[in-house]
Amino acid sequence: MSRRGWLLFAAMSLIWGVPYLMIKVAVEGVSVPVLVFVRTAVGAAVLLPLALRSGPLRELRRHWRPLAAFAALEIIVPWWLLSDAERHLTSSMTGLLIAASPIIAVVVARLTGDAERLDTLLRWAGLGVGLVGVAVLAAPELRGGDAWAITEVLLVAACYATAPLIAARRLRDVPALPMTAVCLTFAALVYTPPAILTWPDAVPGPRVLAALAGLALVCTALAFLVFFALIREVGPSRALVFTYVNPAVAVVAGVLVLAEPLSASILVAFALILGGSVLATARPPARSGGVRRRTGRLRNTIGS
Template identity: 45%
Template sequence: MPVSARGWMLYGAMALLWGMPYLFIKEAVDTITPAAIVAGRTLIGAAILLPIALYRRSLWPALQKWPWVLAFGAVEMAGPFLLLGHAEQSIPSGTTGLLVATVPLFAALIAVLRGDRTALSPLRGLGLVIGFAGVIVIVSGPGLSVGTNPAALWAVVEVLLVALLYAIAPFIVATRLRDVPSLGTISLALLAIGILYLPIALLTPHEAPSARSLGALLALGVLCTAVAFVFFFALIAEVGPVRAPLFTYVNPVVAILLGVVILGEQLAGGLLAGFPLVIVGCWLAATGGRIRRPAAPAAVAD
């Protein structure tokens, strides 16, 4: 079934909304600690989404499975949000966005480990090789200087760990939270992570945040968290769960362009050479080379 005009608009919105966080994180960490960014972002998102979840009666089913909701929040938010904030103190936002795009590679590896035979096709295997070769090109190419900058190397490891965590999170939802409304899961997880990180943020030594950093934090909480999840739910309802994540192939382009145009980041040779390898590798690993994957029945709770 062809994608409607509304579907294409939602695709564009998601490509922008989840391509922007790396810019805002880079701005926020200038004067705000990573822990404070996590606390602020999640609490702002929870303040916006919780009333909607209560109105739609989505919260109670999530509360009934709170241990798994907390596990999802830890894997999807608590770990990644902190790691991204720390990593972007050492590497450019565009590089971060591109490295996070390796999520399909890790998802394919997880599928193989779980015994999914379809993940072992030759083209999917080739995609894994090409994608991780792209990562090596990015890391070893000029620009990051990981050989002489241990902080940059550690930041790359942190971002790749984020990609791994993002690949794990859907498996928790699919196996343990399948019947729980997505809005309830996201709202409760945001609130729990925000409460967890608030005392850490308050006790962490920090300087007075600048207006620019505060504005970036507000944008992270409102646009890249609350609004983005609402749009994502709408996109799933419009095009289905199989085609909804396709916008992730555009996110790195947005992240790199924003980093260059707004932050003045350099387009290093390693980034330019590794970018197409990562994107092509992710596409092959995720789709097996097919333009359109066959639709599989899946229940999406909202």
């Protein structure tokens, strides 16, 4: 990976490792629709002027179907589910469950005809180990009555695994900035009616407002710019590898800031999910007769 790739990787590891903490704080003071609306509306307000300065947006009309699908799978559906789940789950557990995204991405890519294949015993083993880790983490919560919250987070992981494939296959000719701005604007419009209906009667406290601002400006506006730059640099499958580090950031933030528990099961699940993800997404060794240049092909999946 290039130096630029590593810098983008480190930035995404941090930027999308802390949203779980901020969401946990924000849902204490506002409804889920208000949270998602503020996050998308402020993000769109920041990015739209920049996108308009780069050129007219009418060229995006011919891509409206994949744009709508991407917006639904990357923003509209998962951000609702994630925020709703964190009303019942700790931020650290949520971050760990999201770490299953690379495993799901490998399966989805394989089922939809991607060149990425589960063609070695090691990768199959990684898939199994990662799923065991998810089971270790989710089992106590399932017994405790939070089965729907666990399901919500796993659905979010599936959305996050699928959306980059749409971006790589159907939106590779669309510049990242206009695409992000349009998707956030669309999401904000979708959430406007439910946000109005559930708007708080009083101004939330400073802690909640700070969390909302961080989610909108850092974890949304800035994060998407870095995310698409990372996809262009290393490809969609490898771009999701930063989720290996996100759980560690989420756990540390939850323990230090919110005093969330750090149990043995969380540590075991983290090791299994992380190890399984690494194995499941590992590159197979080059075969005799030539080295397969998958990385080069992946780096060209999105152009701006």
